[in-house]
Amino acid sequence: MSEEEARERLGPALWDAVPAKWNSDQDDVLVCTHVRPETHDVKSFLFRTPAPRLFRFRPGQFITIEVEIDGEAVNRCYTISSPPTRPDTLSITVKRAPGGKVSNWLHANLKPGMAIKALGPAGEFSCTFHPAPKYLFLSGGSGVTPLMSMSRTFYELGEDPDVVFVHSARTPRDIIFRNELTMMTHGMTKFRTGFVCEQMGEHRDWSAPTGYLTLPLLKSIVPDLAEREIFCCGPDAYMKNVRAMLAEVGFDLAHYHEESFSFENLSAEEKAEVQNLQAEAPNTGYTIEFTKSGRSIPCRPDQFILDAAKAAGMRLPFSCSKGVCGTCKSKKISGQVVMNHGGGIRQREIDAGMVLICCSKPLSDVVIEK
Numbered sequence: 171m172s173e174e175e176a177r178e179r180l181g182p183a184l185w186d187a188v189p190a191k192w193n194s195d196q197d198d199v200l201v202c203t204h205v206r207p208e209t210h211d212v213k214s215f216l217f218r219t220p221a222p223r224l225f226r227f228r229p230g231q232f233i234t235i236e237v238e239i240d241g242e243a244v245n246r247c248y249t250i251s252s253p254p255t256r257p258d259t260l261s262i263t264v265k266r267a268p269g270g271k272v273s274n275w276l277h278a279n280l281k282p283g284m285a286i287k288a289l290g291p292a293g294e295f296s297c298t299f300h301p302a303p304k305y306l307f308l309s310g311g312s313g314v315t316p317l318m319s320m321s322r323t324f325y326e327l328g329e330d331p332d333v334v335f336v337h338s339a340r341t342p343r344d345i346i347f348r349n350e351l352t353m354m355t356h357g358m359t360k361f362r363t364g365f366v367c368e369q370m371g372e373h374r375d376w377s378a379p380t381g382y383l384t385l386p387l388l389k390s391i392v393p394d395l396a397e398r399e400i401f402c403c404g405p406d407a408y409m410k411n412v413r414a415m416l417a418e419v420g421f422d423l424a425h426y427h428e429e430s431f432s433f434e435n436l437s438a439e440e441k442a443e444v445q446n447l448q449a450e451a452p453n454t455g456y457t458i459e460f461t462k463s464g465r466s467i468p469c470r471p472d473q474f475i476l477d478a479a480k481a482a483g484m485r486l487p488f489s490c491s492k493g494v495c496g497t498c499k500s501k502k503i504s505g506q507v508v509m510n511h512g513g514g515i516r517q518r519e520i521d522a523g524m525v526l527i528c529c530s531k532p533l534s535d536v537v538i539e540k
């Protein structure tokens with residue numbers, strides 16, 4: 171049904187009483203309404219809009235939030251943990267990471283009534299894009315959040331797909347949403363969960379598997395894994411291990427989907443790529459100056475600024491590398507770039523001199539406030 175048809179059916183009075191869809195391009199403010207502890211180091215933050223608006227997104231998608239820390243605007247991506255079946259509210263679930271700039275700030279400072287800025291929703295990691303008769307959800311740590319949004323959606327729509335949800339955690343007390351996942355197994359006849367913990371911790375009565383997820387263990391939990399559409403989210407090492415296990419059994423990776431947000435150290439593969447790029451690329455082209463770090467790096471005209479920074483060994487926040495999430499958004503002090511973004515930046519931000527360095531190539535020497 172189109173918007174015009176809905177308006178005609180409801181009538182102007184009723185239609186005007188229905189809140190409009192939230193559009194972050196026009197109104198990027200979210201107000202925290204509740205903070206819910208999930209584990210000893212994980213919290214869920216619930217948001218609404220200042221004026222009544224409805225959230226529309228696919229389960230598994232993310233938003234990019236912007237917070238001010240020590241006078242600096244910092245952007246980070248967080249998966250929406252709530253389902254789209256609750257359109258009046260939106261939540262993110264954040265694990266407090268040692269040394270994590272934004273996660274620690276959120277845990278220590280974000281309280282009900284406080285406002286933050288947000289962009290989105292965005293992302294292609296959703297089972298709605300890949301309907302299948304059987305699913306396998308694999309998550310490690312806080313990677314549970316997009317798969318929880320998908321599971322909550324199935325549950326609240328009254329659907330009962332064949333889903334096996336296998337979650338890995340450090341100890342039983344670190345299992346996020348453990349009670350809710352258990353409740354879902356009672357409400358859906360074909361929804362099964364499996365938990366794998368590295369250690370028992372203080373739970374001496376823990377009867378589920380301990381150690382790391384291995385191929386024999388995975389096959390014992392999901393004997394028909396080859397028949398399933400697989401969605402995986404977790405730390406890079408966890409997902410690398412999953413891919414290796416699937417390759418060992420000859421799984422068709424066209425039916426494998428993963429999501430990851432990376433903000434910290436370069437991986438071993440990226441460091442090797444850096445060395446190759448440094449060896450191959452001559453010191454020609456333009457100069458990119460980063461004012462806060464005091465670094466100046468070379469960047470070819472055909473090279474994205476983020477790639478040039480990685481090639482120089484710099485560690486900068488980024489995630490999608492496609493101009494979608496907005497994590498690498500930076501202030502351009504001077505110089506010209508050509509930017510081919512995918513919606514991760516608003517026109518008013520571009521007009522104010524902001525750029526996404528993951529999808530920006532220099533047309534001159536450039537100075538970036540970062």
